[in-house]
Amino acid sequence: MALTSPLDAERIRADFPLLGREVHGKPIIYLDSAATSQKPNAVLDAMDLYYRTINSNVHRGVYQIAEQATNELEAAREKVRAFINASSVAEVIFTKNATESLNLLVQSWGRANLVEGDVVLLSHMEHHANIVPWHMLVAERGIQLRWIPLTADGQLDLTDLDALVEGAKVLSVTAMSNVLGTINSVRTLTDAARAVGAISIIDGCQSVPHTSTDVQALGADFLAFSGHKLLGPTGIGVLWGREELLAEMPPFIGGGEMIRDVRLDGFTCNDLPWKFEAGTPAIAEIIGLGAAIDYLSAIGIDNVRAHERMLTEYTLRTLSMRFGDDIVIHGPTEPEHRGGVFSFAFKDLHPHDISQVLDEHAVCVRAGHHCAKPLMKLMGVGATARASVYLYNTTADIDALGDALEAAGSFFAF
Amino acid sequence: MPGLEDLYREIILDHYRNPRNRGELESPPAQRVEGFNPLCGDEIVVYLELDDDERISDIRIGGQGCSISQSSASMMSAAVKGHTVAEVGDLTRAFKGMMSIHESSLGGESTEPEDLPDVKLGDLEALRGVVKFPVRIKCATLAWNTLAQAIDEASA
Structure with a gap:
């Protein structure tokens, strides 16, 4: 069966200047978008234009370029709102990255609402960013953590979900694993949380x-994600939250912008979303994120998913045909249950040694624990090699990965 | 451009395939110390026995990791066994010197620090190529840092 995609990836590639470069004298094969995506010209140009033409601090400036910069920033907030279908821009808070978004929730909502013995339900496939902030609250408050286990093929095992969620105050899980690619049934989880009166937090980074x-x-109740994984720049992330919850939460970082009034004896907070945005924001990065969302929206996020589904099917099929039992791709076997993230074991080679040989072939993959050490332990490995795709990858990239793996296999042949 | 052969010398691959002194020692009496490379998840366990003259009477290596970290640990175990703590200190400084000389002179001329001990590195010389791959230096030095900690704790 021929695999088809609604995207013309070759044309899309032309929008990404980095993909035109060579590494070690060979055209770069970038397969690490789960770590960070490449950036299209539209994003680079938007940030450059800001610095070259309207660079000024936002809010409170009455001169023309300050007003323009403010308008651009708030326009980007509206683009984010529309992209995730939030009901109001008041619910869209700019942070540094998803990690900061999650820390904000733990420090603000968590410290205001959780006391000793309260239960937070996480899963075994969480990124450290959705584990460590909770551990910090365990140390400070004596809250308890529970963990949703995984099935053998790397999906959440929801058999005992009712028992696990019983008595929990918070459910915080990823929508898609950065290691296994697993797409979780978020609605099932959030329904279960709501039924017991727990709030639910979704890590939407992947x-x-x-x-x-569609947050609605x-x-x-909350969604965290990063800009740099969705074609935007580093240094900008988003926290979306339901307005009534955000309104009740105490501020996270204090300073300028987040206040309405400051007196010698105290302060009052600004309105949402600025209440959580102390200090000068990452203006160029926010504008860049807005440009990234424009770019993705013009292509159509459903087309992106369809393209990556095609690549997922191609990758699973091609690698297992070429290498048989020599390769183990972790995670779900069915493309509809997973995104384009492929953690694998190849022969008995260590991921570092694999990626070193792959680098020689200009193939960029990640090797390590992917900030998911509890998951690595569960999988019984110290590290994996991980290839991940995005809208600009092609089946030729996967073929190049296969060729480079073959070379790694012969180099280390014992 | 440094090639793979600069990194993966035959002797390194030999130690990776046939690690020396692999295993465990009963602890106590042996000192057991774990070393982690938080970047990649590699793990080295050093089991160390010192005799009354502060000589390494026995050493075993456990853990898992890449060919560089495992072969470095294997070569290290062979190089330090039977030597005194003072001798091992000199060897460690010489080895780290080999690893870091290049680190500090990237883009500049290579300088030989004068206070480096005059020690024969033997097989360990094979790891010299690692300095051309800076992200792998931590793989090569993991075992040595773990050994230093084990000696500290055993001598304490």
């Missing part, structure tokens, strides 16, 4: 760049 996101349909 899902938001690759699948359509998710049934969640």
Whole structure:
């Protein structure tokens, strides 16, 4: 069966200047978008234009370029709102990255609402960013963590979900695993949380760049994601939250912008979303994120998902045909249950040694624990090699990965 | 451009395939110390026994990791066994010197620090190519840092 994609990836590639470069004298094969995506000209140009023409601090400036910069920043907030279908821009808070978004929630909502013995339900496939902030609260407050286990093929095992969620105050899980690619049934989880009166937090770092996101349909209370994984720059992330919850939360970082009034004896907070945005924001990065969302929206996020589904099917099929039992690709076997993230074991080679040989062939993959050490332990490995795709990858990239793996196999042949 | 052969010398691959002193020692009496490379998840366990003259009477290596970290640990175990703590200190400084000389002179001329001990590195010389791959230096030095900690704790 021929695999088809709604995207013309070759044309899309021309928008990404980095993909035109060579490494070690060979055209670069970039397969690490789960770590960070490449940036299209539209994003680079938007940030450059800001610095070259309207660079000024936002809010409170009455001169023309300050007003323009403010308008651009707030326009980007509206683009984010529309992209995730939030009901109001008041619910869209700019942070440094998804990690900061999650820390904000733990420090603000968590410290205001959780006391000793309260239960937070996480899963075994969480990124450290959705584990460590909770551990910090365990140390400070004596809250308890529970963990949703995984099935053998790397999906959440929801058999005992009712028992696990019983008595929990918080459910915080990823929508898509950065190691296994698993796409979780978020709605099932958020429904279960709501039924017991728990709030639900979704780590959308991997899902938001690759699948359509409708926060009103998710049934969640909060969503965290990063800009740099969705074609935007580093240094900008988003926290979406339901307005009534955000309104009750105490501020996270204090300073300028987040206040309405400051007196010698105290302060009052600014309105949402600025209440959580102390200090000068990452203006160029926010504008860049807005440009990234424009770019993705013009292509259509559903088309991106369809393209990556095609690549997923091609990757699973091609690698297992070429290498048989010599390769183990972790995670779900069915493309509809997973995104384009492929952690694998190849022969008995260590991931570092694999990626070193792959680098020689200009193939960029990640090797390590992917900030998911509890998951690595569960999988019984110290590290994996991980290839991940985005809208600019092609089946030729996967063939190049296969060729480079073959070379690694012969180099280390014992 | 440094090639793979600069990194993966035959002797390194030999130690990777046939690691020396692999295993465990009963602890106590042996000192057991774990070393981690938080960047990649590699893990080295050093089991160390010192005799009354502060000589390494026995050493075993456990853990898992890439060919560089495992072969470095294997070569290290062979190089330090039977030597005194003072001798091992000199060897460690010489080895780290070999690893870091290049680190500090990237883009500049190579300088030989004068206070480096005059020690024969033997097989360990094979790891010299690692300095051309800076992200792998931590793989090569993991075992040595773990050994230093084990000696500290055993001598304490």
